[in-house]
Amino acid sequence: MTKQMIDVDALLRKFDDVAAQAQRLAFPVRDIALQRKQLEETLVLCEELRAAKRGAIAADRAELANILLGFQSVARALAEELRMWVTMRDGDPHAAWTALVIAQQHAHLALRTPMSHSGIEEYVRRLDMIEQTIFPGLVFASAGFEHDIGRCSICDKKFDTCEHEEGMIYCGQVCAEVDFESLRVDHVSIVESPRDKRCYARSFEGDDGTLIDVMTRLPVRSAIPHDGTEPAAPDRDAKVGRGRRVEFTMFVNETPPGVSR
């Protein structure tokens, strides 16, 4: 057995310990200081798994890299679930929602790796249950784009000239088409099932013209974080006809989980 294999074995034993502890603390009644500490430890584990995966990729060990991607995805999902509970108790439900969505994305990715088993499916169901019971129903947005042919995130060739397929896993990495030269927004729609649930209506205009936070139902001056400038106060004149103003996050400019750049 090579030294690298021994290290990987030790890392996977560490995964078992950290994952078990993270799951034990993933309840709202647990002490928040313990949850914060566990979140940090789980994020450290994610980095260690990522480094091990990079080693496997460099050594062209596709099977090991795919397994490590699975472990890394589960560790990240557990970390984000902890972050969700911590940020919710810190009074930031939008950050909690973002953490939950990222946890779901990574758990779904784990299902597509060799690590996929019924335990992960059960964990995905747990996250879905949290979404349905802890958070209110949200209105989602989805933007449609038109673009030219980009480059492959796996081999960096023009995407129409290589063999890699979008969304598939190659040696521990998810393939995506990236680096478009021309990109334009074609439309924005309200949808029931967006690809990224971080695109949602964050606040809406109440009867008195103030913006109401969709999570807390408290009035907000602006639901969207600005670049340090004072956000504008709600403007009653912004009403058009009988419509109401709604503030959305329309697009999150991030590559999907598992895509290496």
Next chain:
Amino acid sequence: MTDAEITMTELDDNLPQVLADEGQEDALVFLPHASQEDGTPVFSQSTKSVLKRLGKDGVKTCLSADKDKGMSFRDERGLEWLGPVIWIGTALYSSNSEAVSIALNVISSYVYDMFKGRERETVAKLTVFVEKTKKRSATRITYRGPVSGLAELKTAVTKACEKK
């Protein structure tokens, strides 16, 4: 998740002629979804990966566009898989009817792989034109429904191919 919806429409009014590249009349042709104001054809984002997957499985394909004149791709950010628009010419079906069946199986397997774990909430959309013996007429079959229901599309397409 809603049930699968399959719509079949007979198009008998002088359709624009779909020309596969010379020598590729027996290929599965991928049509654009729309065109931009300057005429640039717009294909679904999934088109490129589906073409690659079909090529690996030995299905002959061709893109109905002049690469030199440019093309664009539409990426919908919903949890909905917008599949390519496919044209099945009479030459393809009469020379290799198996290819149509294989192609639809390959597409179904690609979508399943891509959305594994989210199959229940993912809606797939796919349009297939089956050319009739009478020139410039076709049957359009549209599918909108769960990934698991794509097998029903294969049945509908096969039926349309046999009917003409």
